[in-house]
Amino acid sequence: MITESQESRSTLSSTAVTGAPDETSFADVRRDWLAIARRNWLATAALVFLVCLGLVAVIPSLFGIPDPLVTTPREAFKPPSRQHLFGTDDLGRDLFSRTVYGARVSLGTAVAVVAFAAAIGIPLGLIAGYREGLVDALMGRLLDLVLAFPAILLAMGLIAVLGQGWFNGAVAVTIVSIPAFARLTRASVLTEKKREYVLASRTIGANHTRLMVRTILPNCLGPLIVQAAFVATWAILLEAALSFLGLGVKPPTPSWGQMLSAGKTYLYRAWWYGFFPGLAMTLVVLSLNTLGETAQRILVRGWRGL
């Protein structure tokens, strides 16, 4: 749900691990992977689901998914059947293939937003945490400014300026996601840079760039990976919300938010119109949340504690 925003933006930094994390790596438990997968069957199912959905979404033709744009007015508003698994919409388009193609928009947005928000937010946080002082204060103000707006309202304002469409929507969602990475990175850097290995590195003459990028950053990555899962979730929800409001992806490109919005219009005639895209989105979000929580557990208890 979309209001995840506020929580993930401002309090998720508190999900950063406190205390000494377990250092067992995957290599230590590789031989027992089947047992681990079985013990964590929910996370395994989530991972399998997302990988499958991703595969089908990237190359739908390989799986014999029909064209989502072909309209057959005679076939309009057909309920789910063997021929049309999820039924058809107002123009007789196959809703199963539209739901599959809709995953492209959602998963694509998630990947793009996480990649760009991380690419901007992590360096910002790294520099702010490493330098402290004025740079840190300025950066803090800037992030506070983004957080001063309820996320979806800021995204809507940005779209009002940039114009409607998938790209501008993704830009808006990226901008409101930057603080999630920047703040968490900053917090981790502040802790890490006081550790002895950093001092050791400095003593042997490492310069600032090397200290930041090669010495400190790798040790901050754990919590950031967990954060990425949660940012992906809320990017999907925010994008779908924008499309639902008619401010995101433009028709006829299939997107879940826009299908839900159309489904709401035809609710009296065709319950299946908005039902399946909504179900798909809920499953994706549940899967991402489950994986995020599992990653968090690995971070705190190590692979052996899984």
Add this chain to the structure above:
Amino acid sequence: MASYALGRALQFVPTLVLVSIVVFLMVRAIPGDAAHVLLGPTAKPQQIAALRDEMGLDKPIWEQYLIWVKGIARGDLGRSWINNYPVAKLIEQKVPATVALAIGSLLVALGVAIPVGIISALRAGSWFDRLASLYNGLMLAIPTFWLGVLLVLVVSLKLKWLPPSGYVPISEQPLQSAKLLLLPSLTLGVYLSAIFARFLRTSVAETLRQDYVRTAAAKGLSDRRIVGAHVLQNAMIPVVTMFGIQFGGLLGGAVIVEAIFDWPGLGRLLVTSIASRDYAVVQGTILLAAAAFLVVNLITDLTYGLLDPRIRAGH
């Protein structure tokens, strides 16, 4: 306390100023100049020049900003680009519906979260706790707009218990108004209830581990007394901050819920004015929402200080 409050209030002012600058610049950043957009592509250069003069677009940007801020201080948010109606009036008409929705959702959220959060913390690991955790996980994952549509489908169309959409002011027909408010409040409220319940559970569980709770038990107080007098009072403190943080979520969620239920509030106003490129209204609505968000956060922080003597003393 006074110095804490003063410090916090001093933090609030620059943020508010920065927010107003961003909202102001937002409209200046639209492609093409405001006079062009307003008059359309067929406008003559003289008309555009006259309007630019009237709107003060030729003045330096900082002067335009100061004029705008002075207007806001007088309660003047400018006029709609579409129908020339005062923006402040437009917003004023929409506020009651959004406030009703916000109150309804909070009632649902707290009504569910307080018992669920407390009981699942007190009976950690029980079937109730597991069920509550399932509820929380599910409610956090279901998109509001899907939940809203499902509720309309089941409650209104299949069971015919409640009307699917519409709004009546509470002063006109209280009963009908409450009926119409129920589904939107439920849609927005259950999500918040999951967040609050999760948070309250952690907070209560943490308080239960405190020394003073053990002392109270050692003194021989009944469980009821311990929970009522010692645990809840302290566990509620962080929940107040959570409320401040989630207020933004409440505003954002309202935008979506209003779209589902044709609820004539600020969210609908914002969506329609973005669609019709009525930038004066967009500007006014976002500014108001951001200011409300900042004020609520200021108030919750101050309340937090009042509730927790450690913060008052500056620890």
